[in-house]
Amino acid sequence: QVQLVQSGAEVKKPGASVKVSCKPSGYTFTAYYTHWVRQxxxxxxxxxxxxxxxxxxxxxxxxxxxxVTMTRDTSIRTAYxxxxxxxxxxxxxxxxxxxxxxxxxxxxxxxxxxxxxxx
Amino acid sequence: xxxxxxxxxxSGSPGQSVTISCTGTSSDVxxxxxxxxxxxxxxxxxxxxxxxxxxxxxxxxxxxxxxxSGNTASLTVSGLQAEDEADYYCNSYAGSxxxxxxxxxxxxxx
Numbered sequence: 019q020v021q022l023v024q025s026g027a028e029v030k031k032p033g034a035s036v037k038v039s040c041k042p043s044g045y046t047f048t049a050y051y052t053h054w055v056r057q058x059x060x061x062x063x064x065x066x067x068x069x070x071x072x073x074x075x076x077x078x079x080x081x082x083x084x085x086v087t088m089t090r091d092t093s094i095r096t097a098y099x100x101x102x103x104x105x106x107x108x109x110x111x112x113x114x115x116x117x118x119x120x121x122x123x124x125x126x127x128x129x130x131x132x133x134x135x136x137x
Numbered sequence: 138x139x140x141x142x143x144x145x146x147x148s149g150s151p152g153q154s155v156t157i158s159c160t161g162t163s164s165d166v167x168x169x170x171x172x173x174x175x176x177x178x179x180x181x182x183x184x185x186x187x188x189x190x191x192x193x194x195x196x197x198x199x200x201x202x203x204x205x206s207g208n209t210a211s212l213t214v215s216g217l218q219a220e221d222e223a224d225y226y227c228n229s230y231a232g233s234x235x236x237x238x239x240x241x242x243x244x245x246x247x
Contacts, residue, residue: 053236055183055238062140062226062238062239062240062241063175063177063183063226063228063238063241064238065228065235065236065237065238068234077233077234077235079235113182113183115183120230120234120235120236121169121171121173121188121189121230121236122171122172122173122188122228122229122230122236123171123173123185123188123189124173124175124183124185125185125188125194127182127183127184128182129182130182
């Protein structure tokens with residue numbers, strides 16, 4: 019079964035960092051880009067960026083430049099998204115999603131990871 | 138880049154058709170044939186229902202169709218069913234290897 023499994027919910031204080039993992043199964047990890055999308059409570063979807071698991075190349079949305087880092091560990095077939103200097107408005111569900119490239123056709127999604135930023 | 142523009146809400150009765158628009162610019166929707174649509178039920182992850190403007194992934198009913206004219210893409214849901222009630226999001230390739238989403242449309246089946 020093709021799926022993406024994400025790490026569990028996190029609660030962080032303002033100014034801290036959070037690192038969310040995304041582990042695929044049922045397909046070749048390095049054959050698809052891993053994108054990250056977030057959704058604040060009651061709000062819409064927001065694209066954050068992608069990582070090419072094969073090369074390690076990344077592209078970040080301008081809004082998150084300097085605060086987000088996307089990495090991967092091919093030995094354990096896992097992608098990561100780290101967001102630093104957290105603020106209360108970073109409270110959201112963070113999703114990883116699969117795409118053949120960077121065109122936005124996300125055909126497989128993780129279950130989502132709730133990140134709560136609160137003092 | 139700015140988010141694509143979608144109407145906040147749409148509605149229709151069972152069996153009817155409803156169309157949801159997604160307006161961008163020549164730098165995103167109008168410039169590429171890479172518009173996708175997603176359906177999201179409450180508390181669930183989004184599901185891809187249309188990609189490359191009008192293609193349907195395997196398993197998506199043909200009641201869902203997509204099109205594009207200029208800078209505006211559209212999703213049409215025909216033969217509305219109760220289970221179609223959900224939030225719908227468009228996205229588009231926006232150049233420079235980036236993607237932009239629309240604000241989302243809540244579809245209500247009356």
